[in-house]
Amino acid sequence: MNKGIVLLLVVGWFGMAKAQTEDEKQLKMLFDAALTEGKAYQWLGHLSNQIGGRLSGSVEAELAVTYTKKQMDSLGLDKVWLQPVKVPKWVRGNPEFAYLETDPGITTNLPICALGGSVATPAGGLKANVVEVQGIEELEQLGKDKVEGKIVFFNRPMEPTLINTFSAYSGCVDQRYSGAEAAAKHGAVGVIVRSMNLRMDDFPHTGSMGYGDTPVKDRIPAAAISTNGAQFLSTTLKLKPNINFYFRQNCKQLEDVDSFNVIGEITGSVHPEKVMVVGGHLDSWDLGDGSHDDGAGCVQSMEVLRLLKKTGYRPRHTIRAVLFMNEENGLRGGNEYAAVAKDKGEKHVFALESDSGGFTPRGFTFDCSDADLKKIQNWKGLFEPYLLHIFEKGYGGADINPLKQEGIVLAGLRPDSQRYFDHHHAENDTFEHINKRELELGAAAMASLVYLFDSQTSTAK
Ligand SMILES: [Zn+2]
Numbered sequence: 001m002n003k004g005i006v007l008l009l010v011v012g013w014f015g016m017a018k019a020q021t022e023d024e025k026q027l028k029m030l031f032d033a034a035l036t037e038g039k040a041y042q043w044l045g046h047l048s049n050q051i052g053g054r055l056s057g058s059v060e061a062e063l064a065v066t067y068t069k070k071q072m073d074s075l076g077l078d079k080v081w082l083q084p085v086k087v088p089k090w091v092r093g094n095p096e097f098a099y100l101e102t103d104p105g106i107t108t109n110l111p112i113c114a115l116g117g118s119v120a121t122p123a124g125g126l127k128a129n130v131v132e133v134q135g136i137e138e139l140e141q142l143g144k145d146k147v148e149g150k151i152v153f154f155n156r157p158m159e160p161t162l163i164n165t166f167s168a169y170s171g172c173v174d175q176r177y178s179g180a181e182a183a184a185k186h187g188a189v190g191v192i193v194r195s196m197n198l199r200m201d202d203f204p205h206t207g208s209m210g211y212g213d214t215p216v217k218d219r220i221p222a223a224a225i226s227t228n229g230a231q232f233l234s235t236t237l238k239l240k241p242n243i244n245f246y247f248r249q250n251c252k253q254l255e256d257v258d259s260f261n262v263i264g265e266i267t268g269s270v271h272p273e274k275v276m277v278v279g280g281h282l283d284s285w286d287l288g289d290g291s292h293d294d295g296a297g298c299v300q301s302m303e304v305l306r307l308l309k310k311t312g313y314r315p316r317h318t319i320r321a322v323l324f325m326n327e328e329n330g331l332r333g334g335n336e337y338a339a340v341a342k343d344k345g346e347k348h349v350f351a352l353e354s355d356s357g358g359f360t361p362r363g364f365t366f367d368c369s370d371a372d373l374k375k376i377q378n379w380k381g382l383f384e385p386y387l388l389h390i391f392e393k394g395y396g397g398a399d400i401n402p403l404k405q406e407g408i409v410l411a412g413l414r415p416d417s418q419r420y421f422d423h424h425h426a427e428n429d430t431f432e433h434i435n436k437r438e439l440e441l442g443a444a445a446m447a448s449l450v451y452l453f454d455s456q457t458s459t460a461k
Helices: 003-037 040-051 059-073 135-145 165-170 173-185 225-237 292-312 330-343 370-378 380-386 436-456
Strands: 079-091 097-103 104-111 111-115 126-133 149-153 190-194 220-225 244-248 250-267 271-281 317-324 349-353 361-367 390-393 410-413
Touching: 003 292, 003 380, 003 436, 040 059, 040 126, 040 292, 040 436, 059 111, 059 250, 059 292, 079 330, 097 111, 097 225, 104 349, 126 135, 126 190, 126 225, 135 149, 135 173, 149 173, 149 225, 173 190, 173 220, 190 225, 190 244, 220 225, 250 292, 271 292, 271 330, 271 436, 292 317, 292 436, 317 330, 317 436, 349 436, 361 370, 361 436, 380 436, 410 436
Parallel strands: 126 149, 149 190, 190 220, 271 317, 271 349, 349 410, 361 390
Antiparallel strands: 079 250, 097 104, 097 244, 111 220, 126 244, 250 317, 361 410
């Protein structure tokens, strides 16, 4: 090795060491600011406690639009605006009611809730025998003979041995989403689905469902039952297969209404035409106040912009916080944002979503090329002091997914998932279950990743 090469290597090494130190310093500033004077928790307190559940098309959803726009206006960003989007409006109506009738007149009430998008039962309710299945496949095997005129009870539990509880959710959610469509084809009169919850409790968990191409006249009502309720129903059915189940719900699908995505931007100092997005969804289900799903992701995304400004960092690319409307029952906000970006010829190079709860961040998953993933994994060491270790391929998020195209990196924040489904889409998704520090650590982790993408992404292409 000649002296020239040695010198280059030494200079190169010092250069890297210096850059590393600057990155370490910037990450520490972001985490310190989030943990000592963060705003995310306070914002979420307002969204959850002053406004509440924000189902698309509701008054609460509109109040959340106004509130978050006002907060972003106060951050001294370069631009804050509302992006119009038409959203579906489904209303739950009166509280649902269900009981199990073991003998004529002998009943036990059970906790249920209508699934989002379901039709109502007849006004006086619906009473029928029950057939229990572990999934759509078993339903298909039973066929019309065993199903006609009955309520189909989908009771496949989430798989407890999966450490990533989102995998357990994916393994079950087909019965919630498509159960009614499949059961109607075999002449069923209603559907009851075990809640997507790993814990045994009394909270029914709602969530979206669809009827596919089922004609309107053939659509049957679908409701979720709590895990304890499901257990009780299943046990009782084994003893007495001919029991009757009664339920009543008067939910309704109304006309689409006007709503908005809320967007705040720091315009890039070097590449204003290249956009990086950080976001969550502003709508939520109506049973709780949507603190984890996804108030947390919204306030964390707003906090990313505030933290970058607070630490004096001037982004080279345009960084946007996008609070998407209608993820839960339509994804209209995410689709509209991507459609407008395409129309305007905006170049999106990176998007990060937080929609997995406000729990302790463990890392990120990336939907990108192998070459990009390799580059990203070089930053892993920078996150070790903050106990973030997941840097692997995986999903970005539902709202940012429509932006997917060659060259873009989509990323999802991965908080610890063990407690998420205790609360997901249920009455107990509330602010008291948010830990302030965990929420702030998530925001700082997101800001750190955005900073690294902004400062280190090659802008040559
Ligand atoms: Zn969500």
